[in-house]
Amino acid sequence: MDWNDRDKRCIEAALPDLAIEFLSPPLSVLEGLSHKAMLSPMAYARILMAELVDSDRFLYLDIDMIVRSDVAELWATELGSSPAAAVFHDDKLNSGLLLVNARVWRERELTAQILEWARVHRPREADQESIEAVIGPEIQRLDPRWNRLVDPFWSAQALATPQYRENARILHFITGFKPWNLGRWFLSKAYVDEWRRFRKPTGLPVIWAYEIKTLLWQIQMLFRLWLKR
Ligand SMILES: [Mn+2]
Numbered sequence: 001m002d003w004n005d006r007d008k009r010c011i012e013a014a015l016p017d018l019a020i021e022f023l024s025p026p027l028s029v030l031e032g033l034s035h036k037a038m039l040s041p042m043a044y045a046r047i048l049m050a051e052l053v054d055s056d057r058f059l060y061l062d063i064d065m066i067v068r069s070d071v072a073e074l075w076a077t078e079l080g081s082s083p084a085a086a087v088f089h090d091d092k093l094n095s096g097l098l099l100v101n102a103r104v105w106r107e108r109e110l111t112a113q114i115l116e117w118a119r120v121h122r123p124r125e126a127d128q129e130s131i132e133a134v135i136g137p138e139i140q141r142l143d144p145r146w147n148r149l150v151d152p153f154w155s156a157q158a159l160a161t162p163q164y165r166e167n168a169r170i171l172h173f174i175t176g177f178k179p180w181n182l183g184r185w186f187l188s189k190a191y192v193d194e195w196r197r198f199r200k201p202t203g204l205p206v207i208w209a210y211e212i213k214t215l216l217w218q219i220q221m222l223f224r225l226w227l228k229r
Pocket residue numbers: 062063064096172173174
């Protein structure tokens with residue numbers, strides 16, 4: 001929910017050549033917004049970013065991603081009057097990657113509109129459902145390789161094809177099955193090894209309180225899958 005000095009130091013040490021500015025969203029704005037137990041109110045923070053970032057456009061990326069190719073090409077996407085560009089899977093938005101046309105977003109006061117929608121509709125899928133409901137049809141569709149969803153159960157079939165990982169530009173570990181928790185026992189070694197290789201230099205610690213919560217959610221998920229059989 002907020003930056004601590006240790007996390008800041010880890011991130012700065014991992015990226016010594018970059019000037020990093022740490023921003024804290026006004027958390028009071030997120031109070032009372034609904035989401036499923038797995039998520040945190042911080043899921044909504046991306047909706048506030050156009051108001052925090054001093055730029056005409058920005059690229060938002062989830063923390064559970066591995067960027068495997070130069071994002072310059074993605075950055076150069078022509079947005080026109082679209083408020084954002086993102087990847088859709090089966091016609092459903094995934095908000096883990098958003099290229100935001102911040103100028104248009106601010107002009108249209110989308111932060112206020114989307115948060116208002118969330119307050120009224122109380123979505124389970126938090127920011128993602130809210131963004132899709134308000135501006136879904138206007139969001140420009142990006143090549144799905146920019147946000148390859150990786151989950152041992154929902155994307156099991158796709159994961160069996162080597163090209164799925166090989167030609168991915170960004171890998172996105174969705175749901176609670178992550179390479180750093182119980183998910184490592186269900187994901188193939190190639191995914192887990194790749195995560196380890198990139199994570200190591202950051203030295204970021206595992207937050208056990210959060211992982212235990214995730215573990216309980218995973219057990220519930222597995223149980224539900226087992227019931228369906
Ligand atoms: Mn994610």
